[in-house]
Amino acid sequence: MDGVDFDRWAVILCKPDAVARGLTARILEMVTAAGFTVTDRMDVIAEPWQAHVAYRDMLADTGRRDMRDLPAYIDAAYAGKPVTLALAHGEPGIHARLRQLIGHTDPTRAVAGTIRGDLSDDSLAVARKENRLVRNLVHTSDDPEGARREYGTWYGPGRRLQINDFDRCSVVLCKPDAVARGLVDAVLDRIAAAGATIANRIDVTVQPWQAHVHYWDLLVDADYFPDRDIPTCLDDAYAGKQVTVALAYGEPGIHGRLRQLIGHFDPTRAAAGTIRGDLGNDSLDAALEQKRLVHNLVHTSDDADAARRDFGTWYGARRRRLLTAPSADVPLQPTRTH
Structure with missing residues (x-):
């Protein structure tokens, strides 16, 4: 897993009790609603070793009074049971924010609005009385090192984390006419309002080769x-x-949805409600008459292959670290490149 920025990735483990109670989808929806991008959901039958590694800190804690029984508790809770995994993407600090979202280990002490506070039906006191682990639905990585270990534990050390999934990522190019007319924020706001997560906004002074490769x-x-x-x-x-x-990040199919949103390349033929239809002020006829390109504000990638090429063209092949999918509530941070 060398080269993966686990400052921005967390593993979500929906525990056996969440699966048994049919709460997995709701838990992941709560994570998404909090502004995180959730991907790579996977259902797993837990093997004993996976649970042992997941609880390694507790098992290795010689100060625990219940150390003798803990391995049996873990095996009873996990071995052979179904769990659901997913990856959460965000900015550095994602781990602490997710831990706040899931709430206190003891569901009776988890506040309203947290996953455990709203959905759990167990308590630490009852679990101790019944000699078992508390059923608290979900775990998220404590920190980047924990995320690295948990990815290898649950997804498998041989499975490479795909940080450049262009099926879920489109490049948005706000063209010179959008910049000149002061419409960049309006264009990006329209795309975000359609459900895409916008990140890594940069201003670029175009070099001739970039326009040639793009077109x-x-x-x-x-x-x-x-x-x-x-x-x-x-x-x-x-x-x-x-x-x-x-x-712009979203689910597979984002490219087609964004192409519909921006509208026909001739603004006079773009439907109302599309970006070009509502904001465009040029026409193909005028462009043909003046022997120039039509001014139509914005481009989004046609498909995954085009997004890969667009990224290399406008961001540069050496900036692949930007492809870590962000939290939806990350503010835009403009920078300038030349």
């Missing part, structure tokens, strides 16, 4: 525009101009 299809199909010099059009529209780029 490679126009350059290759230049015969379709016999009256226009496409390379010159691209340079005039983009080279040395300011654009704003951001990443």
Whole structure:
């Protein structure tokens, strides 16, 4: 797991009692509603060794009075039982925020609004009386090192964490006309309001090669525009101009949903309610007459392969660390690159 930033990743373990009570989906919904991105849900039949590693700190604590019985309690609670795993993505500090969300170990001491406070039906006192582990539904990683260990425990040491899942990530390019008209915030707000998580906003001064790579299809199909010099059009529209780029995260299918949201490439044909339909002020006819590109505010990646290429074009291949999916409530932090 070298190279994975576990400051931004946490493992969610929905325990056997959560599965038995049919609460797994509700727990993960509460995590999502708190602003975290939840992915990679997986159902597992727990093996004894996995539970032993998960509770290693308790098992190795020689000061515990119930040390003699603890291994039996753990085996009774977990071995051969179904659990559900998921990954939560956010910014550094995710582990402490998730621990607050799940609440106190003893459900009777967990406050309202926490997962254990709202959903649990057990108590530490009853568990001790019945000689078993307390049933408190869910565990999340304590810290980055805990997340690293728990990922290997539950997902398997041979399974590489996919930090660049372009099925769930689209690149949003706010074009020079959006920047010039002061519409970047409006465009990104519309995308966020549609359910995408926006992060890693950057301002870029466009280099010619970036416009050429981004519009490679126009350059290759230049015969379709016999009256226009496409390379010159691209340079005039983009080279040395300011654009704003951001990443939009969501579930698989995000690319199609965002393409519907931005609307037809000709703003005069874009439906009301789309970004280009509501905010565009240009037309394909005017662009053809003036032998230039149409000003249509925004681009989003067509599909996962395009998102991969768009990321390399606008962020640079060496900035892959940005691809860790963020918490939905992370504020935009603009930076400038040239």
